[in-house]
Amino acid sequence: MRTRIKEVIGIDWFDGAVMNCVWEGPRVRDILLAAGVDECRALHDHVPPKHVHFASYGGKTQQDEWYGGSVPFSRVMRADMDVILAVKMNGAPLPARYGFPVRAIVPGVLGARSVKWLDRVTVSDKESPCFYQQRDYKVLPAEAVDAETADKYWAQCPSMLDMPINSCVAWPTSDSTISLPASGLIDVRGYAVPQGCQGPVVRVQVSGDAGKTWTDACLECGGKDASKWTWVLWNAKIQMERGEGRKIFAKASDAGGNQQIHERSPWNLRGVAYNGYEAVFNLTIV
Ligand SMILES: Nc1nc2c(c(=O)[nH]1)N[C@H]1C(S)=C(S)[C@@H](COP(=O)(O)O)O[C@H]1N2
Numbered sequence: 074m075r076t077r078i079k080e081v082i083g084i085d086w087f088d089g090a091v092m093n094c095v096w097e098g099p100r101v102r103d104i105l106l107a108a109g110v111d112e113c114r115a116l117h118d119h120v121p122p123k124h125v126h127f128a129s130y131g132g133k134t135q136q137d138e139w140y141g142g143s144v145p146f147s148r149v150m151r152a153d154m155d156v157i158l159a160v161k162m163n164g165a166p167l168p169a170r171y172g173f174p175v176r177a178i179v180p181g182v183l184g185a186r187s188v189k190w191l192d193r194v195t196v197s198d199k200e201s202p203c204f205y206q207q208r209d210y211k212v213l214p215a216e217a218v219d220a221e222t223a224d225k226y227w228a229q230c231p232s233m234l235d236m237p238i239n240s241c242v243a244w245p246t247s248d249s250t251i252s253l254p255a256s257g258l259i260d261v262r263g264y265a266v267p268q269g270c271q272g273p274v275v276r277v278q279v280s281g282d283a284g285k286t287w288t289d290a291c292l293e294c295g296g297k298d299a300s301k302w303t304w305v306l307w308n309a310k311i312q313m314e315r316g317e318g319r320k321i322f323a324k325a326s327d328a329g330g331n332q333q334i335h336e337r338s339p340w341n342l343r344g345v346a347y348n349g350y351e352a353v354f355n356l357t358i359v
């Protein structure tokens with residue numbers, strides 16, 4: 074958002090803020106049931122639980138005394154949402170920096186809710202009071218242009234949960250120069266992720282002529298047989314012409330019928346939830 078539209082308050086993630094690996098651990102649902110949180114009773118309670126908080130009181134964070142986040146209780150209690158407390162990553166104990174000994178994993182949801190170094194789970198009628206739930210990770214309206222004008226919107230805007238459908242081109246890269254092969258076809262490779270829990274990605278279309286024509290990419294792993302949570306890696310050969318300032322568009326669709334719809338997403342102050350399909354820009358082809 075900063076690179077393509079205008080300045081934001083946020084870190085430059087570029088195309089790399091994504092995690093795809095094998096997580097293992099019990100469902101939070103089963104832990105809550107074992108702890109006596111009864112789904113039926115919960116539904117009829119005077120103050121029904123609405124949120125499940127994950128917290129790590131191990132140390133201060135930049136903006137708060139601890140780190141925490143919450144997700145809807147109804148999501149956690151659905152076995153098919155796979156909200157787990159992970160104790161293994163890719164078959165081995167969690168590495169320290171990824172949350173050893175235990176962390177929450179909320180697939181399909183922004184990473185901020187997957188609390189690392191977890192030491193408390195709380196069922197509550199309110200969202201987590203942590204700074205990162207209340208005053209961060211929200212898509213603010215365009216009127217919020219700096220910290221001051223944003224102030225009144227934090228309480229009004231919903232906390233982010235499901236991430237939007239997205240695709241990224243890993244090769245070729247923006248601002249680079251490549252030579253056109255004799256075939257006239259450029260090899261393009263990337264990944265795509267579905268919207269929240271509505272995966273898998275079922276189609277990726279690529280354009281080398283600013284959207285006039287689209288070519289279907291080949292889904293290398295994943296496709297309709299993929300788990301709904303995983304990314305798909307894809308490749309395509311597309312016709313492009315020599316010249317400067319060339320662009321590549323990549324547009325994903327998922328099983329839930331979601332598709333990237335904007336060339337560039339509408340701007341927001343924190344620069345979050347960007348999923349424009351303009352994937353490569355300022356490419357020189359010689
Ligand atoms: N305890 C703790 N958990 C945390 C954070 C943190 O600062 N402290 N950062 C969150 C954010 S914002 C993200 S994006 C993910 C990053 O997870 P990763 O390190 O496995 O990529 O961890 C989440 N869990």
Ligand SMILES: [Mo]
Binds near residue numbers: 184185
């Ligand atoms: Mo994050």
